[in-house]
Amino acid sequence: MSSLVKNIIRFVLLMLVQVYVLDKIHLHQMVTPYLYFLFILWLPFKMNRTVLMLLAALLGFTLDSFRHHPGFHTAACVLIAYVRPFLINLLIPQEGAEANYEEPSIRSLGGLLPYIIYSSILIMLHNAWLFFLEAWQFGDAWYFFSKTFLSTIISLMLVIITELIFPRKQRFRTNTAV
Amino acid sequence: MRNIFLFIRRHLNFIFFLFLQGLSIYFIVHYSKYHQAAFGNISNRLTGKVNDQYSRINNYFHLKRVNDSLVKANERLYNKLRSDYQLPDTASRLVVDSIRVDSILQYKKFSYLSARVVSNSVSTQNNFIVITRDKPGELHNGMGVVDQGNAVIGIITDVSGNYAVVMSLLHKDSHLSGKLLKGGETGTLNWDGKEPNIITLSNIPKSARVAKGDTIITSGFSTTFPRGMMIGTVTEVLAEKSTSYFRIKFKTSADFNNLQHVYAIESTEQAPVNKILEQIKQQQH
Numbered sequence: 001m002s003s004l005v006k007n008i009i010r011f012v013l014l015m016l017v018q019v020y021v022l023d024k025i026h027l028h029q030m031v032t033p034y035l036y037f038l039f040i041l042w043l044p045f046k047m048n049r050t051v052l053m054l055l056a057a058l059l060g061f062t063l064d065s066f067r068h069h070p071g072f073h074t075a076a077c078v079l080i081a082y083v084r085p086f087l088i089n090l091l092i093p094q095e096g097a098e099a100n101y102e103e104p105s106i107r108s109l110g111g112l113l114p115y116i117i118y119s120s121i122l123i124m125l126h127n128a129w130l131f132f133l134e135a136w137q138f139g140d141a142w143y144f145f146s147k148t149f150l151s152t153i154i155s156l157m158l159v160i161i162t163e164l165i166f167p168r169k170q171r172f173r174t175n176t177a178v
Numbered sequence: 179m180r181n182i183f184l185f186i187r188r189h190l191n192f193i194f195f196l197f198l199q200g201l202s203i204y205f206i207v208h209y210s211k212y213h214q215a216a217f218g219n220i221s222n223r224l225t226g227k228v229n230d231q232y233s234r235i236n237n238y239f240h241l242k243r244v245n246d247s248l249v250k251a252n253e254r255l256y257n258k259l260r261s262d263y264q265l266p267d268t269a270s271r272l273v274v275d276s277i278r279v280d281s282i283l284q285y286k287k288f289s290y291l292s293a294r295v296v297s298n299s300v301s302t303q304n305n306f307i308v309i310t311r312d313k314p315g316e317l318h319n320g321m322g323v324v325d326q327g328n329a330v331i332g333i334i335t336d337v338s339g340n341y342a343v344v345m346s347l348l349h350k351d352s353h354l355s356g357k358l359l360k361g362g363e364t365g366t367l368n369w370d371g372k373e374p375n376i377i378t379l380s381n382i383p384k385s386a387r388v389a390k391g392d393t394i395i396t397s398g399f400s401t402t403f404p405r406g407m408m409i410g411t412v413t414e415v416l417a418e419k420s421t422s423y424f425r426i427k428f429k430t431s432a433d434f435n436n437l438q439h440v441y442a443i444e445s446t447e448q449a450p451v452n453k454i455l456e457q458i459k460q461q462q463h
Binding site: 004020023026030032049050053057060064066068069070071072074075078079082132134135137143 | 191194195201203204299371
């Protein structure tokens with residue numbers, strides 16, 4: 001399956017799961033589990049950063065359309081799309097791994113730990129920025145921090161569970177093949 | 179000049195990032211204006227259709243509960259039937275109405291339009307409900323929305339085609355006025371964004387006598403809701419130390435987690451009242 005088709009299917013599926021399954025779950029009236037940004041986490045390494053941000057904005061805007069208030073998720077998604085390349089540069093184990101693998105996964109980042117760091121930082125940034133934008137009208141610091149922290153943990157668990165249920169077969173591509 | 183271009187080229191990504199962030203924050207801040215102009219129409223049509231399909235399936239799982247609440251609503255209405263009441267013998271006499279015009283219709287202030295809930299949220303800090311009515315053009319901006327038990331849900335803020343977006347009470351910009359049934363003091367409703375079904379009523383003077391379990395109803399000062407519709411029951415009374423007002427927390431009568439069928443309230447007085455208010459505004463400027 002080509003990368004384009006795969007990502008379109010992911011976009012639609014993740015959006016449907018987010019809107020019709022996860023948004024219906026409210027743990028303690030405080031935590032909303034988020035998974036839709038897995039689309040951004042799984043985008044290929046070789047993507048232009050401008051395109052990356054545009055896709056993230058589109059993803060966020062789609063969710064915002066379902067929530068009937070534009071802006072919040074768009075801002076959060078654009079932020080993590082911007083930070084993503086820096087993080088990958090820091091975490092990638094050896095020179096050229098971006099060329100050997102197609103997209104970020106447990107294998108391409110060299111182990112479970114770097115992958116958890118990669119996803120937890122992005123999830124944390126997403127949630128913090130999202131709840132900050134939402135909370136600035138309410139202004140309750142403790143509520144904001146605890147909500148961010150708890151939501152991040154739940155989202156991280158969801159990401160890991162998804163990773164275990166749907167293992168992505170990643171071929172090792174040599175440089176010469178390109 | 180060349181350096182400027184070089185600078186822009188080198189930091190193109192960062193500038194683009196700032197641009198997108200700025201754009202989204204602009205959307206957040208200028209929400210209402212932008213929403214009505216473009217966002218409402220396009221996105222409502224797209225998401226409305228998807229939501230509609232989902233709610234059709236979802237409705238089947240709630241049929242029993244909907245039935246029960248309809249039976250209760252019927253019971254309440256039957257109890258109001260005029261034929262069930264009888265005047266004391268001494269006062270009753272037969273009166274033939276000589277006016278041929280149906281005076282009831284002429285003075286009817288509010289009429290109810292049933293609508294189906296298509297999508298609903300309680301988890302975010304700004305919650306909206308989307309409702310639909312099969313006949314287009316009957317729902318419009320500013321109509322009040324109540325649930326089957328006549329408990330207040332919110333106000334329609336945007337309409338496109340068959341779909342209407344309702345700003346629920348669980349929204350930070352939702353400031354309806356509420357009234358204590360017992361004392362008659364009027365205050366403003368605010369939601370603090372934390373617990374659904376728990377809302378704050380502020381601006382109630384400390385002279386008011388409020389107790390846990392008191393009923394809060396609509397004030398009837400606006401043309402949106404008739405007077406005396408249920409909003410909630412008081413759960414907690416907090417005295418603000420710095421002011422002479424109470425902050426009253428109350429539980430909403432409407433269960434925002436389970437909404438299937440609602441009624442939009444059309445007011446015949448809304449247009450003339452708004453016209454007068456417009457005139458006053460123009461005179462002041």
